[in-house]
Amino acid sequence: MANPLFDGLFGRHSGKSTVFLHLPDGGTVTHAKFLETAARFANTLWDMGVRTGDRVAVQIAKSPEALAVYAACVQAGVIFLPLNTAYSAPEVSYFVENSGAKLLICDEANVDTLTPVAQAADAAIETLNGDGSGSFPEAAANQTTEFATVDRDGDDLAAFLYTSGTTGRSKGAMLTQTNLLSNSEVLVQEWRFTAEDVLLHALPIFHTHGLFVATNVTLLAGGSMIFLPKFDSDAMVERMPQATAMMGVPTFYTRLLDHPGFTRDLTRHMRLFVSGSAPLLAETHVTFEDRTGHRILERYGMTETNMNTSNPYDGERRAGTVGFPLPGVELKVTDPKTGDTVPDGEIGVIEVRGPNVFKGYWQMPEKTAEELRPDGFFITGDLGQIDADGYVHIVGRNKDLIISGGYNIYPKEIELLLDEQPGVLESAVIGVPHPDFGETVVAVLVPEKDGSPDLEGIKSSISGSLARFKQPREMVILPELPRNTMGKVQKNALRDQFGGLFTA
Numbered sequence: 001m002a003n004p005l006f007d008g009l010f011g012r013h014s015g016k017s018t019v020f021l022h023l024p025d026g027g028t029v030t031h032a033k034f035l036e037t038a039a040r041f042a043n044t045l046w047d048m049g050v051r052t053g054d055r056v057a058v059q060i061a062k063s064p065e066a067l068a069v070y071a072a073c074v075q076a077g078v079i080f081l082p083l084n085t086a087y088s089a090p091e092v093s094y095f096v097e098n099s100g101a102k103l104l105i106c107d108e109a110n111v112d113t114l115t116p117v118a119q120a121a122d123a124a125i126e127t128l129n130g131d132g133s134g135s136f137p138e139a140a141a142n143q144t145t146e147f148a149t150v151d152r153d154g155d156d157l158a159a160f161l162y163t164s165g166t167t168g169r170s171k172g173a174m175l176t177q178t179n180l181l182s183n184s185e186v187l188v189q190e191w192r193f194t195a196e197d198v199l200l201h202a203l204p205i206f207h208t209h210g211l212f213v214a215t216n217v218t219l220l221a222g223g224s225m226i227f228l229p230k231f232d233s234d235a236m237v238e239r240m241p242q243a244t245a246m247m248g249v250p251t252f253y254t255r256l257l258d259h260p261g262f263t264r265d266l267t268r269h270m271r272l273f274v275s276g277s278a279p280l281l282a283e284t285h286v287t288f289e290d291r292t293g294h295r296i297l298e299r300y301g302m303t304e305t306n307m308n309t310s311n312p313y314d315g316e317r318r319a320g321t322v323g324f325p326l327p328g329v330e331l332k333v334t335d336p337k338t339g340d341t342v343p344d345g346e347i348g349v350i351e352v353r354g355p356n357v358f359k360g361y362w363q364m365p366e367k368t369a370e371e372l373r374p375d376g377f378f379i380t381g382d383l384g385q386i387d388a389d390g391y392v393h394i395v396g397r398n399k400d401l402i403i404s405g406g407y408n409i410y411p412k413e414i415e416l417l418l419d420e421q422p423g424v425l426e427s428a429v430i431g432v433p434h435p436d437f438g439e440t441v442v443a444v445l446v447p448e449k450d451g452s453p454d455l456e457g458i459k460s461s462i463s464g465s466l467a468r469f470k471q472p473r474e475m476v477i478l479p480e481l482p483r484n485t486m487g488k489v490q491k492n493a494l495r496d497q498f499g500g501l502f503t504a
């Protein structure tokens with residue numbers, strides 16, 4: 001027995017004094033030092049009674065120590081559950097309770113608010129701050145730097161990532177060791193990552209893109225990362241000369257293009273720019289190539305599946321497409337009603353199957369059965385078509401989802417909150433084009449008879465329960481919502497009406 005994910009990502013780096021992380025203050029962390037911290041953390045988890053198969057939820061700032069918690073969990077066979085730092089206490093509460101987490105690690109600034117949340121869920125609470133301080137690293141300080149890696153099977157769970165749903169209830173996607181490792185192996189090959197690579201890393205590490213793509217791929221290749229706490233275009237321009245590759249959401253690229261220091265010279269030595277998590281406008285692709293001479297490599301993935309398709313490293317990277325299915329990934333486009341494959345060139349729902357596809361939603365067998373077919377195909381909810389050359393195009397979504405700056409937002413969750421507000425009869429939440437975030441949230445409210453909703457009051461009321469990025473950037477009032485003959489709200493009509501709010 002062994003622990004394939006730990007062995008693959010971290011095993012062969014133990015004792016190596018090569019640099020793994022370059023930090024904003026000019027400091028570095030070697031692989032050996034990083035793994036010592038991880039082993040200390042794994043011992044600490046064990047001392048705290050956390051065992052293989054238990055869940056550890058973390059809502060912590062991006063830092064080398066935060067990443068070491070991930071490594072510690074993999075080493076101990078503990079299921080890692082990272083949470084967006086923007087989530088409010090009620091949002092965190094749901095994840096901790098639903099996952100049955102044994103331990104919640106949070107920033108000291110949130111410990112007062114989150115202690116009752118942890119208590120209610122019968123979870124312990126510890127702190128870890130962005131500067132590496134906190135009760136968790138304090139408890140780890142005297143631990144040994146050796147931890148006997150726990151044996152795991154490829155089918156064992158490594159992580160839970162929560163993804164919202166069309167009903168408003170978030171679902172915990174269960175990801176196995178094989179899901180994560182197989183995908184990283186394929187991406188290292190396809191994108192030609194090596195130990196020489198230095199990845200400019202500005203993505204958050206609580207989602208697939210920043211953790212399971214950017215970080216895992218670099219680790220597996222034995223390369224290093226310039227580890228920035230968040231995206232900042234000045235810092236990106238400053239550090240790009242030391243990098244060989246970058247991964248980002250489309251907003252990263254549009255913001256870089258707005259920066260006067262982002263020039264052809266600055267990027268001349270770069271090997272690769274990857275974009276994903278949201279559609280990259282063909283216009284951005286073209287402007288980027290005009291400015292830098294580089295063609296962004298666009299790929300397509302999801303929380304439940306990691307990466308499914310990629311434009312080619314060699315060969316044509318085609319703007320407006322997400323390339324070809326990755327080796328080992330089967331992709332078909334089906335009729336949403338019948339599930340039959342549609343002829344090439346026609347639009348349908350994208351389904352994927354392969355070692356990358358998750359095991360199901362935690363304790364939600366019905367939801368799992370709705371989206372994961374018995375034959376292993378996962379129904380992504382994305383609408384696509386395959387062109388004559390085999391390139392996959394994503395043309396829309398069969399799910400009511402907004403993607404803002406790479407973060408997914410499910411309208412239902414916001415509508416449920418808005419419908420409860422005083423003076424509101426009903427609501428519809430839509431995504432409209434936004435120059436910075438790609439899409440942003442607009443709420444349409446219908447007043448109760450003789451009611452007049454207090455928009456400022458509503459904004460402040462929902463701000464306590466919803467992460468800032470989910471809060472509507474604009475609220476408008478309409479006497480009624482447009483509906484079709486079946487009584488279904490016609491969101492397309494609303495998008496037509498309000499689509500120019502941020503771009504006109």
Ligand code: MLC
Pocket residue numbers: 202203204207208209210230231249251252276277278300301302303404405406407437468469470
């Ligand atoms: C921050 N804000 C957002 C936001 N991010 N609002 C909407 N959408 C977002 N994505 C809020 C802030 O709270 C702030 O609110 C205001 O917007 C402006 O803040 P900012 O300083 O501009 O935000 P910034 O820190 O720069 O963040 C923008 C961003 C960030 C694009 C850099 O959102 C980001 O790093 N996104 C990456 C998301 C990601 O990793 N997705 C991968 C998911 S995995 P106010 O009101 O206080 O001003 C996945 C699978 C796959 O999808 O295929 O990869």
Ligand code: AMP
Pocket residue numbers: 163208275276277278279280298299300301302303304322380382394397403407408
């Ligand atoms: P998430 O649930 O956060 O993992 O987001 C996954 C969703 O992001 C997918 O189902 C797609 O709708 C979208 N997505 C990811 N990559 C791309 C891309 N390159 N182009 C268009 N949409 C994308």
